[in-house]
Amino acid sequence: MSERMRSVLDAIDAANAADPRMDEGQPEALLYGQRMSEELARLVPEASEVLQIAARGQHVERWKRARSEYPEGRAGYLAWRKAQGVYHADVVMGMMSGAGYGADEVDAVGRMLRKESIKRDAEVQALEDVICFVFLKWYFAPFAEKHSTEKIQRIVEKTARKMSAEARTRTLEEFDLPEDLAAAFRV
Incomplete structure (x- = not known):
């Protein structure tokens, strides 16, 4: 460094x-x-x-x-x-x-x-993928405890849309999501 x-x-x-x-x-x-x-x-x-x-x-x-x-x-x-x-x-x-x-x-x-040029700039997209992984790994469960099933579904769908195809695939490999939430990450 x-x-x-x-x-x-x-x-x-x-x-x-x-x-x-x-x-x-x-x-x-x-x-x-x-x-x-x-x-x-x-x-x-x-x-x-x-x-x-x-x-x-x-x-x-x-x-x-x-x-x-x-x-x-x-x-x-x-x-x-x-x-x-x-x-x-x-x-x-x-x-x-x-x-x-x-x-x-x-x-x-x-x-x-x-977040300028997300989906068009590889480094901006990489940062967004990391943000989504950090959310899913450390902040999603406490968030989900406070919100309705419908809101959780919408947030998961929005999160998945922000991610690259590779990150969405990796999400399915690394996280044990219920089927209704996992469907949002299928490429």
């Missing part, structure tokens, strides 16, 4: 260590970033530095923009998510610039964190 990459990952971790929300005894955003890096290393062992940085910075300082600051409903949720992506991109891009990364690398991470 390069010194400048270590510098950026350390900066992301330091920012996320300030998360007041806790999960498994750790700041929530810090744990999420670590999970993203671990899953990326497992799923995409040849990941570029910029993809590794984007994965770690996916939710940098996420708690600073509360969902409750946006209107209820789908439009409010989508506005919150878009604002989060722009914010995460700006924060991580600033960290990268400070560590000596060039404009092309900084811009690439910005595109990834804003």
Whole structure:
């Protein structure tokens, strides 16, 4: 790992260590970033530095923009998510610039964190696949406990649509999903 990459990952971790929300005894955003890096290393062992940085910075300082600051409903949720992506991109891009990364690398991470060109850019798609795996592995079960069967089905279908064909196939191999949910991942 390069010194400048270590510098950026350390900066992301330091920012996320300030998360007041806790999960498994750790700041929530810090744990999420670590999970993203671990899953990326497992799923995409040849990941570029910029993809590794984007994965770690996916939710940098996420708690600073509360969902409750946006209107209820789908439009409010989508506005919150878009604002989060722009914010995460700006924060991580600033960290990268400070560590000596060039404009092309900084811009690439910005595109990834804003989810620009998903399905058309291999690294943006790889990041989205990792995000979906992290959700399914660590966050889906607690989410499912709180929501109706219909909502769970819709979320699983939306998750599957975001994933590459390879990631959907791998999901079926790695997760023991009930048939009605597994059907969403069939290519």
